[in-house]
Amino acid sequence: DIQMTQSPSSLSASVGDWAIFTCRASRSIAKNLNWYQHRPGKAPTLLISDTSTLQSGVPSRFSGSRSGTDFTLTISRLQREDVATYFCQQSHSAPYTFGQGSRLEIK
Amino acid sequence: QEQLQESGSGLVKPSQTLSLTCSVSGASIGNGDYYWSWIRQNPGTGLEWIGYIYHTGNTDYNPSLRSRATISVETSQNQFSLRLNSVTAADTAVYFCARGPRFYDILTGNGKGNFDLWGRGTLVAVSS
Numbered sequence: 001d002i003q004m005t006q007s008p009s010s011l012s013a014s015v016g017d018w019a020i021f022t023c024r025a026s027r028s029i030a031k032n033l034n035w036y037q038h039r040p041g042k043a044p045t046l047l048i049s050d051t052s053t054l055q056s057g058v059p060s061r062f063s064g065s066r067s068g069t070d071f072t073l074t075i076s077r078l079q080r081e082d083v084a085t086y087f088c089q090q091s092h093s094a095p096y097t098f099g100q101g102s103r104l105e106i107k
Numbered sequence: 108q109e110q111l112q113e114s115g116s117g118l119v120k121p122s123q124t125l126s127l128t129c130s131v132s133g134a135s136i137g138n139g140d141y142y143w144s145w146i147r148q149n150p151g152t153g154l155e156w157i158g159y160i161y162h163t164g165n166t167d168y169n170p171s172l173r174s175r176a177t178i179s180v181e182t183s184q185n186q187f188s189l190r191l192n193s194v195t196a197a198d199t200a201v202y203f204c205a206r207g208p209r210f211y212d213i214l215t216g217n218g219k220g221n222f223d224l225w226g227r228g229t230l231v232a233v234s235s
Contacts, residue, residue: 032218091220095169098154
């Protein structure tokens with residue numbers, strides 16, 4: 001199975017700051033990486049597919065990028081509503097696998 | 108509004124069978140656009156894809172659970188279900204149902220298998 005290593009496990013930032021989360025794949029997954037947001041008590045939602053394709057309704061403050069097997073989710077101009085756990089998922093090779101998640105807190 | 112809702116037993120005894128159902132509203136399992144998945148989240152092992160089913164009954168499973176998991180579909184009820192037998196404490200988790208991947212992505216093998224709609228999840232504890 002492809003292992004997805006996500007960092008940091010948690011991050012605390014202020015409103016208006018940037019937050020950057022990274023996911024590293026254990027081997028090449030091309031651009032087949034998806035990001036999700038899981039707010040407390042809510043259903044997870046798909047934020048970004050295929051490394052950088054923003055889903056409909058997702059603010060442009062969210063962006064995704066790739067360098068080799070390293071993938072980055074960047075959230076600019078943080079807002080209180082961004083408090084959530086963010087996790088990545090590779091779809092390149094079965095079985096689908098996920099990162100451990102990164103918890104974002106707002107100071 | 109498209110929604111998924113998990114239901115089923117919240118407490119299962121060791122060695123018995125876990126049984127969950129996902130009810131789909133605002134979307135149709137039978138239109139064939141998507142596969143429908145089960146995913147679980149355990150504090151120790153994180154998120155784990157269990158398997159998926161198509162409206163025709165075609166399934167695929169994570170090899171780690173293939174011997175114990177069975178996913179079935181009832182298109183007339185717009186529901187799909189998970190049964191996991193011979194459970195142990197390691198199966199204690201929040202179980203999510205989700206829509207995805209898309210049929211086209213599986214057919215073409217393009218690697219674009221994501222889950223674009225999820226339920227809120229249901230906690231299943233395995234304990235005597």
